[in-house]
Amino acid sequence: EAGVTQSPTHLIKTRGQQATLRCSPISGHTSVYWYQQALGLGLQFLLWYDEGEERNRGNFPPRFSGRQFPNYSSELNVNALELEDSALYLCASRFDPGPAGYTFGSGTRLTVV
């Protein structure tokens, strides 16, 4: 069974540009979660999608947005990039109800220069 896949692995953008990050959950998982992990720091909750709907969002500005497609894959968009957006963006999926833990992808390393 394929795990959670994220693309691209690395992304370098210029301040002010837009970034699009993609995530494919484990087959059958309907919930997708996005987290931001700045270098050496913990995981900050960004967004939760389930069945195509945004269910919850963290304390991030509106320029962080996303969506979930009918096949449950998801996209995270970051507009008007700032230097402090540089981080590892992790996507996780989970089947609800189902086994408790999140399965994380390997992440997208976003660097804003």
Added chain:
Amino acid sequence: GQQVMQIPQYQHVQEGEDFTTYCNSSTTLSNIQWYKQRPGGHPVFLIQLVKSGEVKKQKRLTFQFGEAKKNSSLHITATQTTDVGTYFCAGRGLTGGGNKLTFGTGTQLKVEL
């Protein structure tokens, strides 16, 4: 909002020594999970605790959930170099936030030979 703190932030041990990380939530939790993130990797789910006072063991790892369901601990007996990484607790609140997990600040463990 809900906050989850972990101590210590860093821990260096000699191989064979024991290690403990403590997790404290600002609010009562419905359950708590533990994850391990190897250097350069992504978080991997270890275990979930649900009941007040629950204790679970995985080989050399012992997990506890406090009686008040606001704190938890992870104890590793006789550390090995394979235990290197950052250990995160993650709590789910009783109300609101749906399935959102709030991750702790993490404890980075280094094991020296």
